[in-house]
Amino acid sequence: MPVASRAVELAGPTLTLRYATVADAPALFELGSDPEVTRFFSWGPYTSVEQPRAYIRTLAGQRRRGEQLDLLIVHRDSGPIGVTGLVELGRRDRRAVIGTWLGRRWWGSGANEESKALVAHLAFEQLGLERIGAYADVVNGRSQAALAKLGFVREGVLRRWHRHGDAVHDVVLFSLLRDDWERSPLAAVPAELRGEPPEAFVVGQPASGGAGGDDAIAGSPSSTENGG
């Protein structure tokens, strides 16, 4: 008989990544109502707590369908500080795209590195992914520099990749392969996994070469679409 699995949670030295619940909506509202934070997203800034509440309500279905695996970034002392996650899962090719946003006061704090280290651990060690992509708007110098210093490799520019209302944006594509990760500062960050990742996101067992899906699943909106 199937046993209900415990929701996945990742713990690092100062941060925990976990599923958001509706009780987190006020904290997300506070963080995401800053226009500087959402400048490069198709959404925001939040103007009502109902907006993060509605976002949180979509997450369980997105996880189940293998469309989006968003995790709340929770600081040991300060509570929720942002969101990170994986989208655009390609099961056959064992890849996904990472996105992250942090409340303004957490920029430059090291939280980006630790949260990405935890997601990379999940992706390469638990889900069996072989590649994590990342997008940064061509004018988002901060995001590009943040990715590069963590070992993500710049691959080129995707022209007219993201549509935000009537505006269409070019983005820089970065990637972190399993080998890159092993050499990057991210691999040195201690990460403890608790619970089970959503089944739809498990594409293979890295050690055994395991059972990967070979059916391509259409990607969900990318990081700049979902605020990841």
Ligand SMILES: CC(C)(COP(=O)(O)OP(=O)(O)OC[C@H]1O[C@@H](n2cnc3c(N)ncnc32)[C@H](O)[C@@H]1OP(=O)(O)O)[C@@H](O)C(=O)NCCC(=O)NCCS
């Ligand atoms: C993107 C984000 C997660 C990065 O996290 P962060 O904590 O700000 O990143 P870091 O401070 O570790 O790294 C940024 C680096 O860029 C540098 N930098 C800042 N502005 C820059 C600019 N305009 N051009 C180039 N480099 C810049 C910083 O000095 C820093 O480098 P350093 O550590 O060597 O000094 C965070 O800024 C954020 O949440 N931004 C809003 C949401 C967002 O844009 N997400 C990305 C979607 S495309």
